[in-house]
Amino acid sequence: MGRDMARRNLVRDRFDRAAGYERAATVQRVAAQRLFEKLQDRLGGRKPARILELGCGTGFLTEKLRRAWPEAEIVATDIAPHMLERARQRAGEDICYRVMDAANPDISGPFDLICGNLVFQWLEQPQEAMETLEGLLAPAGVLALSTLMQGTFQEWRHACAMEAEGSGTPDYPSTVQIQQWQVPLLSGMWDSETCVQTFDNGHAFLRHLKETGASLPRAGYHPMSSAALMRSLARFEAQGSVITWRLAYGCFAKAPRAGVFVTGTDTGVGKTFVSACLVKAWGALYWKPLQSGLAEEAGDTPTILSLTHCNPADCLPPAGAFQAPLSPEAAARAEGVSIDPASLTLRMQEPERPMVVEGAGGLMVPATDTVMMCDLAAQWGLPVVLVARSGLGTLNHTLLSLEALRRRGIAVAGVVLNGPPNEENRKTIADKGQVRILAEIPFQPEVSAKSVEQIAAQLPSWAEVNDTSR
Numbered sequence: 001m002g003r004d005m006a007r008r009n010l011v012r013d014r015f016d017r018a019a020g021y022e023r024a025a026t027v028q029r030v031a032a033q034r035l036f037e038k039l040q041d042r043l044g045g046r047k048p049a050r051i052l053e054l055g056c057g058t059g060f061l062t063e064k065l066r067r068a069w070p071e072a073e074i075v076a077t078d079i080a081p082h083m084l085e086r087a088r089q090r091a092g093e094d095i096c097y098r099v100m101d102a103a104n105p106d107i108s109g110p111f112d113l114i115c116g117n118l119v120f121q122w123l124e125q126p127q128e129a130m131e132t133l134e135g136l137l138a139p140a141g142v143l144a145l146s147t148l149m150q151g152t153f154q155e156w157r158h159a160c161a162m163e164a165e166g167s168g169t170p171d172y173p174s175t176v177q178i179q180q181w182q183v184p185l186l187s188g189m190w191d192s193e194t195c196v197q198t199f200d201n202g203h204a205f206l207r208h209l210k211e212t213g214a215s216l217p218r219a220g221y222h223p224m225s226s227a228a229l230m231r232s233l234a235r236f237e238a239q240g241s242v243i244t245w246r247l248a249y250g251c252f253a254k255a256p257r258a259g260v261f262v263t264g265t266d267t268g269v270g271k272t273f274v275s276a277c278l279v280k281a282w283g284a285l286y287w288k289p290l291q292s293g294l295a296e297e298a299g300d301t302p303t304i305l306s307l308t309h310c311n312p313a314d315c316l317p318p319a320g321a322f323q324a325p326l327s328p329e330a331a332a333r334a335e336g337v338s339i340d341p342a343s344l345t346l347r348m349q350e351p352e353r354p355m356v357v358e359g360a361g362g363l364m365v366p367a368t369d370t371v372m373m374c375d376l377a378a379q380w381g382l383p384v385v386l387v388a389r390s391g392l393g394t395l396n397h398t399l400l401s402l403e404a405l406r407r408r409g410i411a412v413a414g415v416v417l418n419g420p421p422n423e424e425n426r427k428t429i430a431d432k433g434q435v436r437i438l439a440e441i442p443f444q445p446e447v448s449a450k451s452v453e454q455i456a457a458q459l460p461s462w463a464e465v466n467d468t469s470r
Contacts, residue, residue: 025060025212027195027245031146032060032117034193035249039115039144040068042188042251048072048112052136054102055079055119059087065115066091075107103129109136113144118247120147121172126181130252134183139351140256140381143183144249149192150174151246156205159236165224167232168217178248184436185383185466188252189409195245202233205243252409253381257348258462259284259355260413261377264387265397267361270418272300273447274387275358276307279314280456285355287316287347289376290339290367292360293325300358307452319343329366339368346380354462357382363404374408383413388429390419390440395428402433413465414438438465 047069056062056076065074076091077100078084084097100106102116103123114133120126126147133143153169160167173181178190199205217223224232262278264271279286286308288300301315320339322331332339344367347355360367363374377384384405388398398415405412414436415429421440430437439459444451 025058027197027247028057028118028212029060030195031247032064034247035115035117035144035146036061036064036068038249038251039113039142042142042144042253043113046112046140048142050111050138051075051113051115052105052107052109052111053077054100054105054114054116055122056087056097057083057117059090061115061117062087062091062095065113066095072112075111077102077105077107105132105136107136110138111136111141112138113142115142115144117146118148120145120181121149121170126173130181130183134186134254137254139254141254143186143188143252143254145251146247146249147178148172149178149246149248151194151244154244155239155242156232156236159202159239160224160232162235163224163228163232165222165228168221168223170218172246175248178250181250183252185411185413186252186254187378187381187383187409187411188250189406190248190250192246192248195247197243197245199241199243201241202236205236205241255381255383255411256346257351257355257382258353259357259382260385260465261357261359261380261382262385262387263359263363263373263377263401265362265389265394265401269387269389270416270441271358271387272303273307273444273452274385274416274418274441275300275356276304276452277441277455277459278354278356278385279304279310280308280452281459282354282356282462284462285314285316285347285349285353286310286358287355288318288358288360289344290320290322290328290360291318292322292328292331294321295323296325307447307449309449316347316349327365327367328360329368332368341368341371344368344371344376344379346382363401374404374410377405377410378408381411383411385413385438386415386435388415388417390417390422390425394422394425395432398429399433402435416441419443 049072051065051072051074053062053076056078062076075096075098076087077098079101081099084099088097102119114136123129137143150172152172157167157169262271262275278284286304291299305312305315320328320332322335324331324334328339359373365373367373367376386401388394402412412435416438417426417440420443426437426440441455
């Protein structure tokens, strides 16, 4: 920890002395604009009332936040006091400026928006930092970050590679490493872009690093000799004095309310039984947004009432109920009606109380003529509980479903395996799918209120499911 603090102090001092930052920070301006556009899109038109900015620098992003949301309370922070003063000059006095280390935010939430432009590459434990920041987010709050990634300054690194010392530029995280910077219960994903910048010569590039405070070499690096530096500069200039920047952007959102979206790897996998167990275990509300197949059965809502003996008022009515045992979209069409997407808004009764939302069929089942079940999961922002069979054939279905969720930036609370225990399948799904196994439910000879009560007693509590450090 002492080494980490010493390193952060060095970073702070370099940025404090970066007098030429405003003039030199071209890519930093580009990244601030891109991140701002992405966080605006993620907010979806909502106006954040309280904003925390990490590593505000000289205020490129701060200024945009103030212009977009003049009524918001903005707390702009940076580890370097002189940077904060420059941000104040740029963005104005009606912002709270505070010296703070992004790795150890000593501030109270909640915030509707937490953002930081090109700061995470300086943190020793970015995953832990994200988990801490998640705890400062309000419901539906957005965490928006950008960072440098592997491939940045690759031309300079190649020019230095022939020397024994090599380049002193930091070892920025790879795509794989950045994709692992996730908080399980936040929906969202990382994406990337490449920027190219041309310098007059090698000395101009090195001067740029100093002017932007980025000249601190990686830990343990021993500077190369003057002769080695001159040879590296010559090779760099022979390649055109061009520098590549690789930028990663991550925008994540907290669920707007307590609850989960229950889906399955396919039809008949046990979603309703698992939903009943979760309702019983958590004292949760229940909502089946779209119900089909009523010509052959009473429907899932009456089943939940029967299996849990919950208060009927705790089972919210479906937005659409249809007779044919088809997908909701096809069943509605068979009755000559269509499902209004506007009716499929997330129910917000008792938002601090968990709500179990049960999907229809699997992720790729059409809900309307334009919306799939996975689209609803993404729209509502609830973490998903994926119900899967435990036996033969489950690996392909389960891992494909997890991949579909992750590609859409949908948070995954965990997997519930239904059927005879299968340790090999359990381990493979947990390891290859990078997911928590919330429960393994053995075969139930009889589905009843008693069996639901027994299984519910073995399930993790809502607090345990919400524990992102697990």
